Amino acid sequence: MILEARNIQKTFTEGRETIPVLRGIDFAVDRGEIVSLEGPSGSGKTTFLSILGCILTPSKGDVIIDGERVDAKRLNDVRKRSLGFVFQQFNLFPSLTAVENIEYALNVKGMRGREARTEAKRVIEAVGLGDRQAFLPRDLSGGQKQRVAIARALAGDAPILLADEPTANLDSVVGTQVLEMFRALAKKENRALVIVTHDPKVRAVADRVVKIHDGRLS
Amino acid sequence: MVDLATKSLLHDKLRFLITVSGVAFAVTLVFVQVGLFLGLMDNASLTIEHLNADLWVTSHDTKNIDFAHTFPETHVKRVRAIPGVARADNLIVWFMNISLPSGSVEGTEVYALEDFAAWNFPWNVVAGNLQDLRRGNYMFLDASAEKRYGGPFQIGEYREVIGRRLKIIGRSEEAKSFTTTPLTFLDYTLAQSLVPSELRGNTTYILVKLAPGANVEQVRGEIKRRLPYNDVFTGKEWAQRSRSYWVDSTGLGLNMYLTVFLGCLVGIVVVAQTLYTSTMEHIKEFGTVKAIGGGNADIYAILGKQAAIAAVLGFALGAVMAYALRPLIYKIDLKLVIPPQLFAIVFAGSIVLCLAAAMISFRKVASIDPALVFRT
Numbered sequence: 001m002i003l004e005a006r007n008i009q010k011t012f013t014e015g016r017e018t019i020p021v022l023r024g025i026d027f028a029v030d031r032g033e034i035v036s037l038e039g040p041s042g043s044g045k046t047t048f049l050s051i052l053g054c055i056l057t058p059s060k061g062d063v064i065i066d067g068e069r070v071d072a073k074r075l076n077d078v079r080k081r082s083l084g085f086v087f088q089q090f091n092l093f094p095s096l097t098a099v100e101n102i103e104y105a106l107n108v109k110g111m112r113g114r115e116a117r118t119e120a121k122r123v124i125e126a127v128g129l130g131d132r133q134a135f136l137p138r139d140l141s142g143g144q145k146q147r148v149a150i151a152r153a154l155a156g157d158a159p160i161l162l163a164d165e166p167t168a169n170l171d172s173v174v175g176t177q178v179l180e181m182f183r184a185l186a187k188k189e190n191r192a193l194v195i196v197t198h199d200p201k202v203r204a205v206a207d208r209v210v211k212i213h214d215g216r217l218s
Numbered sequence: 219m220v221d222l223a224t225k226s227l228l229h230d231k232l233r234f235l236i237t238v239s240g241v242a243f244a245v246t247l248v249f250v251q252v253g254l255f256l257g258l259m260d261n262a263s264l265t266i267e268h269l270n271a272d273l274w275v276t277s278h279d280t281k282n283i284d285f286a287h288t289f290p291e292t293h294v295k296r297v298r299a300i301p302g303v304a305r306a307d308n309l310i311v312w313f314m315n316i317s318l319p320s321g322s323v324e325g326t327e328v329y330a331l332e333d334f335a336a337w338n339f340p341w342n343v344v345a346g347n348l349q350d351l352r353r354g355n356y357m358f359l360d361a362s363a364e365k366r367y368g369g370p371f372q373i374g375e376y377r378e379v380i381g382r383r384l385k386i387i388g389r390s391e392e393a394k395s396f397t398t399t400p401l402t403f404l405d406y407t408l409a410q411s412l413v414p415s416e417l418r419g420n421t422t423y424i425l426v427k428l429a430p431g432a433n434v435e436q437v438r439g440e441i442k443r444r445l446p447y448n449d450v451f452t453g454k455e456w457a458q459r460s461r462s463y464w465v466d467s468t469g470l471g472l473n474m475y476l477t478v479f480l481g482c483l484v485g486i487v488v489v490a491q492t493l494y495t496s497t498m499e500h501i502k503e504f505g506t507v508k509a510i511g512g513g514n515a516d517i518y519a520i521l522g523k524q525a526a527i528a529a530v531l532g533f534a535l536g537a538v539m540a541y542a543l544r545p546l547i548y549k550i551d552l553k554l555v556i557p558p559q560l561f562a563i564v565f566a567g568s569i570v571l572c573l574a575a576a577m578i579s580f581r582k583v584a585s586i587d588p589a590l591v592f593r594t
Contacts (some may be wrong), residue, residue: 046592055509055588057541080511093222095229104220108512112219135370164592
């Protein structure tokens with residue numbers, strides 16, 4: 001398994017009150033597998049995704065990537081090396097062109113110069129936006145922005161891709177196209193893909209559906 | 219490497235313009251204020267520097283060259299007798315009234331020597347021969363008088379100085395005092411005869427030129443011993459004392475420091491405010507940088523670079539504006555002195571202060587939770 005979560009528990013403190021959000025989750029996903037993580041609002045799915053993405057640390061339990069337990073002190077390094085993210089609101093840098101958005105992410109991950117530029121062009125071609133690579137995000141449609149975000153997540157060789165409601169800001173047709181493209185690329189490049197969603201269309205592209213309710217998988 | 223810092227800064231052109239303008243305004247303010255101050259200070263010791271005496275003998279506790287007090291002129295003989303003294307001459311500096319053709323009376327600051335040529339003073343003579351001053355009731359007038367006295371003067375014209383009709387036989391340029399009162403150059407004896415009650419048998423300074431190889435401190439010590447009721451300064455000390463008088467006694471220094479401080483404060487506030495607002499508006503982008511593996515240092519580098527760009531461009535614009543103001547300032551008889559050291563200090567200060575302003579945003583960046591990228 002490329003990504004495992006063992007007995008993940010997370011509590012938040014509000015004043016004197018301790019609120020349990022995740023109550024002991026075991027989860028695993030393999031390379032090339034696509035998992036849809038579904039649940040109602042407040043069920044803890046985004047918190048769980050943040051923990052899988054090494055953005056939050058669990059109160060208890062371990063995240064294991066490629067057989068290695070994630071050290072809480074090295075979350076940045078793990079994110080650089082092993083993870084790619086796609087966000088609901090795209091989160092592209094408005095001052096950078098489509099290809100620069102991808103190249104900058106590669107720069108942050110440590111890839112520089114011609115190598116980064118070549119890789120950025122490869123992935124933007126892969127998502128079908130070769131002719132839009134010099135466009136600023138404001139000149140792209142919602143679907144195109146999300147494709148750039150997917151290209152950014154794919155850039156480099158991160159084995160795990162995590163997507164948070166990737167179709168929430170897209171219309172039904174575009175959402176379906178984006179999901180199918182995302183699935184095809186993840187499969188082709190043998191990446192694990194976890195999609196947190198409310199959108200029933202995601203089921204069509206997922207290999208497995210996992211439901212989360214009140215901080216537990218059901 | 220994609221230059222997110224520069225592209226992001228230039229993306230919002232209005233904000234960028236405001237930031238650069240803030241720095242430029244502060245830089246111009248500092249250049250103009252300090253430059254004017256240095257210009258005034260330059261005038262305060264200009265004649266001292268051009269007389270180029272090794273030692274100045276003054277009456278006791280004289281504050282600056284313009285406010286001279288008298289002492290017996292025979293003291294010069296005691297100075298001339300000291301080994302190591304190559305030349306010693308009396309110099310009178312005295313304010314007198316001058317009547318103008320219009321009928322009005324103005325002030326003039328008189329410099330009187332027996333031998334102007336020996337001291338190469340005034341240093342920039344554009345008409346006339348200084349040797350002629352001792353031949354009669356003659357005067358040299360500095361060109362700065364034209365503006366102050368309301369019109370041009372010609373060689374051969376007459377002016378009344380304390381009721382005595384003197385012929386203008388020469389003109390100098392650049393000879394100015396801190397008080398902006400135009401300078402007149404008279405023969406030493408003539409000056410004494412104009413104000414006999416104060417100046418007969420008296421002088422206001424003794425200029426001392428040392429022989430080659432003479433020890434300044436030894437000669438100074440000997441002059442002090444022989445003239446215990448006078449003060450003796452080196453040229454540098456006397457220039458500094460004259461400048462310090464105006465700085466300390468007029469509040470000019472305080473005014474300058476205060477304006478420089480306010481200029482810096484305005485610059486810092488503008489840069490800090492725009493960078494902080496920009497940080498807040500781009501907080502999700504910075505969260506994204508963290509989410510994809512970047513650390514605080516990556517974001518600090520972005521903010522630092524933006525601050526440095528604003529500093530460099532603001533400095534350049536501010537310096538251009540200050541230089542553009544120079545001719546206007548010269549027109550009102552003031553000088554804007556911007557020496558290379560000031561240029562370097564203001565440049566370094568702009569960078570440091572802009573980086574300091576960026577640090578206010580650093581605190582915000584450090585507290586960014588990358589999990590905010592999942593929030594809508």
